[in-house]
Amino acid sequence: MTESVHTPATGWRWRGLAGWNLYFLFKFALLWAGYLNFHPLANLIFMAWLLLPLPGERLHTLRNWISFPVGIGLFWHDTWLLGLDSLISQGAQLTEFSLDYIVDLIARFINWKMVGVAFVMLVGWLFIAQWLRVTTISVAAMVWLNLATPGGPVLTRAPEVSAGNSHTAADQTAAAAANDIPAQTAPPTTDNLTDWLNRFYASEAKRQTNFPTALPADAQPFDLLVINICSLAWSDIQATGLDTHPLWSHFDIVFKHFNSATSYSGPAAIRLLRASCGQPSHKDLYSAAGNKCYLFENLARLGFTSQLMLDHNGVFGDMLKEIREQGGMQAPLMDQQNLPLNLHSFDGSRIYDDAAILQRWMAHSGQQPGGRSATFFNLLPLHDGNYIAGTRKTADYRTRAKKLFDELDAFLSALEKSNRKVMVLLVPEHGAALVGDKMQISGLRDIPSPSITHVPVGVKFTGMKAPHQGTPIEITQPSSFLAISELVARTVDGRNFVADTVDWNALTRGLPQSAVVSENANAVVVEYQGHPYVRLSGGDWVPYPQ
Structure with a gap:
């Protein structure tokens, strides 16, 4: 016809x-x-x-x-x-x-x-x-x-914002008043969004956590354990119904609006290891940073022994290489010999049992009296495509997540029972994109959407003379890695572990706020005036489709 x-x-x-x-x-x-x-x-x-x-x-x-x-x-x-x-x-x-x-x-x-x-x-x-x-x-x-729509790409629908993933204009105004986030007053045009992003990176380049040059004489030794979980966001937890799991009530502090700033594992680990400086662009992640930007180096100067643990081999995506070269983590990889198998990764490599790794850490870390250690532990069991030995089908995400949450909850209970002085930080790399959207199918993370980068961050102190009581303290301001570094800096002398009373408000008040800016090599997503916008490969900004 x-x-x-x-x-x-x-x-x-x-x-x-x-x-x-x-x-x-x-x-x-x-x-x-x-x-x-x-x-x-x-x-x-x-x-x-x-x-x-x-x-x-x-x-x-x-x-x-x-x-x-x-x-x-x-x-x-x-x-x-x-x-x-x-x-x-x-x-x-x-x-x-x-x-x-x-x-x-x-x-x-x-x-x-x-x-x-x-x-x-x-x-x-x-x-x-x-x-x-x-x-x-x-x-x-x-x-x-x-x-x-002359001269540019179009979307027919105005962006809608989920209350669970984004912040109101009032939140942004408050953060701007605190000089943490550049003001967002101009209309959201391509030129204005680009200008704001440039001002954001210029502002972030000036931000830094101030660690003490030395610990006081009455400083108390403790261990820091940073648990960096791949593929875990609030959207994944809600999709699986695990938001009521006992693990989340086990923490003393929970960040409700934490932005991981990327949706890839390597860059996420680098950003966490460089938490002591403001947020750099994706390109700048692969350039040398100042010595004071590396969280574990700041701790090493204060006498903390650095330790590195993985539940995988670190080969895919040059993960271990990036942790060392861009993240500044030079500690030897903790022994993986005789660890039981948990899963096989999407590339066929082994993923070891996390409960066994944590038990090994408890047995071997901080054995010296009065010693201080800082451990970075990267976990892979929730990554898309992982499967149980003997099968080739992707294992159910909820089953894997519940197993991990049960193990972490039991680990925190064991630490409390041991009365060992430990500060545990649970910081996911990014989400699993368990529920796709109009831009990306389920499991695809090339664009760092709000549902992927909005991750749960929990903080737990064990071995305290006056432990926190009641429900977790919720940090509701827009936050990112600089807030974690600041919280560690406020705790580094260890005095809170032996204090008769702990001023939890002072510990958590005024933590650095961060604008919601997430970036991969070819995609940038920003939250501007309470709405998400995306730019692909340096093109025009458009509202993120909801």
């Missing part, structure tokens, strides 16, 4: 869009549903190329063959998927995935609801094309989109 008009004088024919109408109409449907980062001008140019009258069927057929890969490329460009440069840069890691995991990821890309919409549109187009020139409708819609 072809829509065409013949011009005898020249032999050139207006053929209409014919089957390409379905291509554009389906894009309009995806745009309306919020699934596209639509580029009106590029699509208008492509449409004009398809409509250009040509003499003879051979040229028309040749154009269709040329247009087919162009149309696929343009469709990809209009989605939120990674660009070619990102795919190339991550290609080496993709080759390490197991075949079963790759098949699983491909299956998640199929949106059956939109497949159904495409089928209905195909039938509808075949039906109405008998009486109407559908090309006229497609052209009119495309022209209207270009007139309505």
Whole structure:
């Protein structure tokens, strides 16, 4: 079925869009549903190329063959998927995935609801094309989109903000008044958002935790244990119904609005290990930082012995290499010999039992009387694609998470029973993206969305003379790694462990606040005036689709 008009004088024919109408109409449907980062001008140019009258069927057929890969490329460009440069840069890691995991990821890309919409549109187009020139409708819609949004990508829906993941304008105003966050007063245009982001990084470059140059004579030794969990966000906890697990009531302090600032493991670990300075850009993570930026180096200067534990081999994504080279963690990896197996990773490597690792830490860490230790422990059991030995199917996330929460809860109870002086920090790397959104399927974390970077952070003190009573103290201000470093600095003399009373308000009051800015190599998400905005590969800013 072809829509065409013949011009005898020249032999050139207006053929209409014919089957390409379905291509554009389906894009309009995806745009309306919020699934596209639509580029009106590029699509208008492509449409004009398809409509250009040509003499003879051979040229028309040749154009269709040329247009087919162009149309696929343009469709990809209009989605939120990674660009070619990102795919190339991550290609080496993709080759390490197991075949079963790759098949699983491909299956998640199929949106059956939109497949159904495409089928209905195909039938509808075949039906109405008998009486109407559908090309006229497609052209009119495309022209209207270009007139309505000249020169940039569009979204048809204004951003909606979930109360659990974002902050109100009043929160941002309060933080700005405290000089922690640059003011957000200008309208959210691309230029203004870019300018604000530059001012944010300039402001963060001046921020730093002030550790004492030496500990006082009456300082009390204690151990610091930082538990860095991969793939755990508030959205994942809520999706699995584990937000009421006893673990969360076991902490003394819980950060309710903590931003991990990235959705990848390597950068997340680096940011945590460099917690003592303000938030750098993703690019600056891979440049040397000042010595005072490294949390464990600050502790080492005060007599804390650094220790490193992993429940995996640290090979995938050069995790261990990045921890050492960019995170400044040079301590030898704690012995993994004879540890029981928990899971296999998505790349087939072993993930060791975390309860056994924590028991080993309790048995071997801080054995010297009066010693101080600071341990960084990175955990991988919740990562997407992990599977139980003897199977190849991804293990159920809720089952894995409940097992881990049970083990951590039991570990904290054991520490309390031992009366050992320990400050435990639970700081997830990022979320698992257990529930996907319109930009990314479940399990995909290329764009650091608010639901992925909004993570639970808990603090527990054991061995205190006057332990905290009642429900956990909640830190509700927008926070990030600098707040953790400040909390450690306030505790580093250990006096709270032996005090008859602890001023918990003084300990937690006025912790540094941080704007919600999250970044990977090719994507930046910021919260501006209470709404999330995203920029891909240095392009225009658009509201994050909800």
